[in-house]
Amino acid sequence: MIDPVAAGLVALYCIVMLAIGVWASKKIQNMSDYVVAGRSLDFWVFTMLMIGSVCSGMSLLGVSGLGFKFAWPTIWEQIAVPLSIAFCIIFFGVKMWTVAKKSGYITVQDYLAHRYESQQSLRALSAVSGIVVSMIYLAGQYTAISIVLMWLFGLPHWLALLLGAAIVTVYTVIGGLYAVAWTTLVQGLMLIIGVVIMAPIVIMAAGGFENINQVMASVNPTNVDPWVTGAGAVFTPTYIVSFFLLLTIGLACAPHVINNILCVKDVKYFKWSPLIAFVVYGIVMFLLKFAGFAGIVLVKDGLVTLPDVKNASDFIFVYGVQAALPSIALWGIFAVIVLAAVMSTTDRLMLTIGTYFSWDIYKKILRPDAPEKKVILVSQVSVLTAAVVTLLLALNPPDMLVWLIWAGIGIMFATFAVPLLAGLYWRRATQQGAFSAMLLGLVASLFFGGLSYFKINIIPMPFHFSFYAFVISVIAMIVVSYLTPPHSEKVLDETLTGWYIQKQP
């Protein structure tokens, strides 16, 4: 039976999000307003947008689920994911913002097209790759929304998916990045406060931090080790290294994260935003993982029984809160917090897909003479189409939410990291090198990802699948760049290409 207080809280949250969308829609005058909020974001809105874009369904459900399943050896995720925000700002943000401000970029593809002097082929490949990986990632987010709505209201999976997607699609379509940024500010604050209150309650219900570790060690001594070794072990040191790179660099160059850089009002915000984002999001991530550890104790003591579904471990935080908190109304608050976390990423992903199609493919390649209002309309239709397609993908979720999301990040890592880093820091990197690196990275990550997902053991794979594709991408960039002529000094100077982060005045 649906509790009226819990339902009321969820409804109120959704109404507030829609109201922000309506308010934001009045600020949209042109494509720059719709895509980069007129480059007007101040320090806290930007920092929270970065946290909110990275913090997703994985953070609240997948992180706890992973901790519940593999214990302390997964703790590196808690460092790598918050670090990705700092990496993005420092290694991509400072330079790219400076060039974008001068040249009027509104997507990362504008930078790639300028740096590699490729207005069509590289732009198109990058935009299509961005759309594909964003859709895989988005399917994982919808799964998280449905987990919450299924749990709280007992809704069927498809209906839960439809409801969650409808709300987030409406405010993203009408309000663009203004709506995404301001809803994320609200969602981010709710998430931080909620996790800081809820996770310790779950940890205390399991007897406290020390007791949890002792119980975990009694179940299996390797549960409290920082890594594991031996046959059949997943989180071995080699795997953790690739996992760390995947999360830190892969998330940093993810289209829905890196594009936030272009929305900032002033470069001085990059001074302390890396540290603040790392600390704030780090606290949230560690608390969530500890709540997953607490789930091991709660299940062992019979206080929690997970549902009989394929992705049961993803429910551990939700069921932990249910066991620790006596009131259904408080579950409603918790549900709102999870929805906030998930929607803060979902909206950004959908807008990214819409922008990449409407700006990089429609406006820059198919219809260069299209008026701005038409481009905005195409963007809105693209967001809607992306929502429908990813809903279909999310109808049959994999065993663990986190694996689906990692697959998305892994493909982003292998596809975008090399062309972006080489473009910014290596003057010898060429258009053909970037194209080969991106294409081979994408194809290789899909190949190795397929081998990993379907457990096809053609070759031993001690690293995360994306690492192999990343290495192939690096080799392609170096070899092809040296075989092709370099770009003009003028373009390299205009795009601040070179072995520095900040050019000294």
Added chain:
Amino acid sequence: MFGLPLLTIVAVGGAVLIILIALILWGLNFKEISA
């Protein structure tokens, strides 16, 4: 301590500490150059 082996505390705590120091140094050395 905390029911954890020393190796876990040193490895995880050390990594967090190094990153915090690096990010503080970044903030202290960042130059606000206008575009």
